[in-house]
Amino acid sequence: MKNMHMIAAIAASAVATAASAGTWIGNHAQFEGLADSYVVEHFSGQGFVPGLAAEGGYVSGGNSFSRNGDFNGTWVSSQNDTTFTFQGVSPELIAFTPIFTSNNPVSMTVEIRDVEGVLISTTTTQVMPSNFTLGGNQGLIGFAASENTRIGTVRILQDQGTLTLDDFTFGSVDRNVPIIPLPSAAGLGLLGLGGLALRRRR
Numbered sequence: 304m305k306n307m308h309m310i311a312a313i314a315a316s317a318v319a320t321a322a323s324a325g326t327w328i329g330n331h332a333q334f335e336g337l338a339d340s341y342v343v344e345h346f347s348g349q350g351f352v353p354g355l356a357a358e359g360g361y362v363s364g365g366n367s368f369s370r371n372g373d374f375n376g377t378w379v380s381s382q383n384d385t386t387f388t389f390q391g392v393s394p395e396l397i398a399f400t401p402i403f404t405s406n407n408p409v410s411m412t413v414e415i416r417d418v419e420g421v422l423i424s425t426t427t428t429q430v431m432p433s434n435f436t437l438g439g440n441q442g443l444i445g446f447a448a449s450e451n452t453r454i455g456t457v458r459i460l461q462d463q464g465t466l467t468l469d470d471f472t473f474g475s476v477d478r479n480v481p482i483i484p485l486p487s488a489a490g491l492g493l494l495g496l497g498g499l500a501l502r503r504r505r
Contacts (some may be wrong), residue, residue, distance in 0.1 A: 324423040324452045325415070328445030334398050334472075337447050341396070341474025346376035354392035355473070359385035363467070377402065380466045385459045393418055393453035394473035398445030398460060404466040410462040415446050418455040423448070430466065435446045447476050 330332050344352045359381040378385070387397075401411065409451045412427045424446060448454055454473070457465070 314390075324417070325446055327424070328396070328398060328447060329428055329443065331443055332443050333414045334443065335486040337476055337480055338396060339475040339477040341394075341472050344471040346378050346469060346471075348376070354389055355471070356388045356390055357385065358388075370421045377449060377467045377469045378461060378471065380461065380468065383461050383463070385466075387457040389418075389455060389473065392473070393455070395453060395476040396445060396447040396474060397454060397457055398443055398470075398472040399457075399459075399468050399477075400443055400470045400477075401468050405465040406428050407464075409464050409466055411466060413444060413446075413457075414458040414460070415448075415454060416458070417448075418453050420455060423452060423454075430461075445472075450476075450478060 313315065317418050342352050342354075346357055348362070351357065354488045357378065359382045360378050362376045363379045397415070408431055410427060411430050412425060414425045415423050426444075428444065446454070446457075457469075
């Protein structure tokens, strides 16, 4: 399943992190390096993959501009507040791809809570408006929890407009691979998530 071709096309203007029990992931290579196994929700139907539930939006059919260039659906966060909840599974890492916003740059905050509902990390980024085409740029936002920490919910808030995302991914971390903290936002300028590398999709 490790055939992800996520392309980064968003810039983080700031990173606000709570007492973080993990590290944020800002590019495809880092995700693949940390992931042991994972499943991907492509939003291609009305039901979700086992273990995942969501509220605060809806599944929209059509061309999603997803990483594999197929025609499926997307998740549209129409209420400025979407929460993904895990049921019967306790993943160690998550990732998703913001692909479209209907307004000027949208400030998006992602909150990660553990299975007890305790906030373990949060980050805020600016998602840039784009009209994506197949083969165009996309962005990856992910999080890998520290050992012995499991993710219970992922909450995504935005300040305006409609945010569309695809390829919500969750799974386990390869603990044989050291998790290297990302560089600080100050040291990376606009690339506050430490590795939102721009590259053209093949």
